[in-house]
Amino acid sequence: MPGSAMIGRLGGMGKVRIFAGDTVDNYAKHRRGYRPDVIGHLAAAFGVGAGSRVLDLGCGTGQLAYPFAEVAGAVIGMDPSVDMLAQARAGSTASNITWLLGADTDVPTLETLLGKESLDLATIGSALHWMEPAPLFAALARLLRPGGGVAVTANGIPMWTHDTPWSHALAEVSAEYLGKPDLSGCGTDDTARAGYAEALRAAGFTDVKEERFDYTEAHTPDDVIGSLYSAANLDALTDEQRADFDAALRAALGGGPFVEDVPVKVLTGRCATSG
Ligand SMILES: C[S@@+](CC[C@H](N)C(=O)[O-])C[C@H]1O[C@@H](n2cnc3c(N)ncnc32)[C@H](O)[C@@H]1O
Numbered sequence: 001m002p003g004s005a006m007i008g009r010l011g012g013m014g015k016v017r018i019f020a021g022d023t024v025d026n027y028a029k030h031r032r033g034y035r036p037d038v039i040g041h042l043a044a045a046f047g048v049g050a051g052s053r054v055l056d057l058g059c060g061t062g063q064l065a066y067p068f069a070e071v072a073g074a075v076i077g078m079d080p081s082v083d084m085l086a087q088a089r090a091g092s093t094a095s096n097i098t099w100l101l102g103a104d105t106d107v108p109t110l111e112t113l114l115g116k117e118s119l120d121l122a123t124i125g126s127a128l129h130w131m132e133p134a135p136l137f138a139a140l141a142r143l144l145r146p147g148g149g150v151a152v153t154a155n156g157i158p159m160w161t162h163d164t165p166w167s168h169a170l171a172e173v174s175a176e177y178l179g180k181p182d183l184s185g186c187g188t189d190d191t192a193r194a195g196y197a198e199a200l201r202a203a204g205f206t207d208v209k210e211e212r213f214d215y216t217e218a219h220t221p222d223d224v225i226g227s228l229y230s231a232a233n234l235d236a237l238t239d240e241q242r243a244d245f246d247a248a249l250r251a252a253l254g255g256g257p258f259v260e261d262v263p264v265k266v267l268t269g270r271c272a273t274s275g
Helices: 022-030 036-045 065-071 082-090 104-114 133-143 165-178 190-202 221-229 239-253
Strands: 007-009 015-017 053-057 074-079 097-101 119-125 144-155 205-212 215-219 258-262 264-271
Touching: 022 082, 022 221, 036 065, 036 144, 036 264, 053 065, 053 104, 065 074, 065 097, 074 082, 074 104, 082 097, 104 133, 119 133, 133 144, 133 190, 133 264, 144 190, 165 221, 165 239, 190 205, 190 264, 215 221, 221 239, 221 258
Parallel strands: 053 074, 053 119, 074 097, 119 144
Antiparallel strands: 007 015, 144 264, 205 264, 215 258
């Protein structure tokens, strides 16, 4: 979404998108979680159970880390945003998740810390578009046990990119207050997904394939607006402008219905070698 100032480099990290402040609260409240069929599919595909270790990179506020903590022995939720991690940690009572501040460029260090072939599954949910896939997948190929895997998931497309009247209204009002919204799809489109699949194969992963877990969902105006806020830089607005923006969004959206087709894409690759 708007706000290129929110993209930066921090310390030794590569490219990161800094999610902070109100954006993070809205992320925790309004971003959809993953349905059990996605978690079940991945757990079955990679034999994730009570003795397993899972890394969720770009974990945000725990959309994948939380459900995997229920099936795996231990989960590392890793993210470069201090606010995202704090929110994720505060929102869970699970005792088997370690929250770690770090970006894709920190993954090689995990090999030194944890050892080669120490993980069963690495998940990357709606976040690979902020990372460098080639060096990341090479590092994960060493960290994962043979037969373990990587899952690159896309949990729907941004709410302001649908071809529906309510989605157009969202994008138009957002453009007025925050500048032209990002319509790139954030790594959800077929071209980006094909590139991710190719990068997995190039790093030596086998059995690379994408499966779909689509569904349709009805939303309230609060869901729709909250989802926009979970990606927008509201800090750019004064309190008065925020109130105006909110009122303009509600007026443009009207009473609905707000029915969304949610394309859920799960790209996986299996680690065939010992790295
Ligand atoms: C759109 S959120 C996705 C959160 C969650 N995985 C989900 O599925 O909803 C993207 C996350 O990627 C994180 N991120 C941004 N740049 C990153 C990088 N270079 N390495 C790892 N995570 C990154 C952000 O802090 C943010 O929490």
